[in-house]
Amino acid sequence: MLNSALGRFRVIGIIEGISYLVLLGIAMPLKHFLDMPVAVKIAGSLHGLFFVLYIIALAHVTFKNKWSILKVAGAFIASLLPFGNFVLDARIKHEQP
Template identity: 85%
Template structure:
């Protein structure tokens, strides 16, 4: 799966999606309900790293597969929505040999 640009993009997308859900579902409630702000610092930093990797992988797969601007925009928007990366991954799974 990690042998192709699309495979790497899918893996990074899943990791980025999980980090986003951890940030929203665990770290933010810990910060605002239990006054544990360090959770957001750690989860937010990791999510930021994974998001940058996601954008780099998106650029790589875009140039390699010659994706249209609409497909690139859809992949970017999917990264901004909770569970969006998982929906995108299901669609990309059909593309991968």
């Protein structure tokens, strides 16, 4: 799976999606309800790193697989929505050799 640009993009997308859900579903409630801002600091930093890796992987897969601007925009928008990366992964899974 990690041998192709698309495979790496899919793995990074899943990791980024999980980090986003952890940030929204665990770290934010800990910050606001239990006064633990360090949870957001840690989860937010990790999510930021994974998001940057996601954008780099998106650029790589775009040039390698000649994705259309519409597909690239859809992949970017998917990264901004909770569970968006998982839906995107299900849609592009069939493209992987």
